Amino acid sequence: MIITRRGGAFAALLLTTALAQAAGDVDRGATIVMQGDGQGGAPCLACHGSDGAGNDGAGFPRLAGLDAGYLAAQLRDYREGRRISAVMAPNASRLNDQQIEDVAAYYTVQTLAVTPAELPADLLAKGEQLVKQGDWDNYIVPCETCHGPGAQGVGATFPGLSGQHSTYLRQQLEAWKNGTRNNDPNQLMLAIAARLSDEQIQAVSAYLSQQPTRRVSP
Ligand code: HEC
Ligand code: HEC
Secondary structure, three states: OOOOOHHHHHHHHHHHHHHHHHHOOHHHHHHHHHHOOOOOOOOOHHHHOOOOOOEOOOOEOOOOOOOHHHHHHHHHHHHOOOOOOOOOHHHHOOOOHHHHHHHHHHHHOOOOOOOOOOOOHHHHHHHHHHHHOOEHHHOEOOOHHHHOHHHOOEOOOEOOOOOOOHHHHHHHHHHHHOOOOOOOHHHHHHHHHOOOOHHHHHHHHHHHHOOOOOOOOO
16 A cells, blocks of 8 residues: 555554554553563563663664554554564464454553764764665655655554664664564565665664654544
């Protein structure tokens, strides 16, 4: 699904959010996050934090404020082996569909401020250029084309990248490049990642990690 008209994107976003929130229960999600799935699974907070902050150095992604439909789709992909991660597979394997909707509903309503880091200005400038203007010489479309203004995400299909940890962003772009992540619809991301140089991956990950996240009203 690619939506180009602003009004359409906004309506789709509202619809996705409304449906996801109707399906998932924030309180039941909180129990799984704090105590595990009741069948021996680790509590999600051990790695992602109770506030969904994740951990940059450890490569644990921030989940706070990501679209509930996107979070649920990724959990189903881990559970069913479409997205491969030795660390996440055992955490997703025991969750049923309802539990997946519940943890997604919990993390989507968490809000977090971005922790500012000291990063070289030329690196940030290169990253900003990729996000807003792309690199037409190498057929790289601006990230904002799909991930929305400020790369804050559009609906369940295009996740927010702003405020995500740079280590995790880098790892995902490298995973597409080397073929270990390939669960994206129509291989939209593979086509982008394959053309990014290592230097561009560094720059775009650094820049995105410093951008404000999407505000979510509960
Ligand atoms: C032992 C640490 C650990 C635990 C516990 C854990 N995760 Fe993860 N999680 C990770 C790592 C590492 C990744 C990145 C994996 C990859 O590269 O695909 C990840 C990725 C994810 C993603 C994908 C995020 C994105 O932006 O695509 C979701 C959603 C997620 N975890 C949800 C959960 C939930 C819900 C739980 C609890 C039921 C949980 N995780 C427990 C370490 C953990
Ligand atoms: C043609 C559309 C398109 C463009 C342009 C695009 N992306 Fe994506 N991107 C996607 C889709 C779709 C996904 C979700 C993949 C999935 O469902 O697994 C995604 C996911 C990602 C993820 C994983 C996020 C997470 O939480 O795991 C990263 C990182 C990413 N994109 C970075 C970028 C960067 C950097 C650019 C610009 C250089 C970019 N994307 C441009 C479509 C696009």
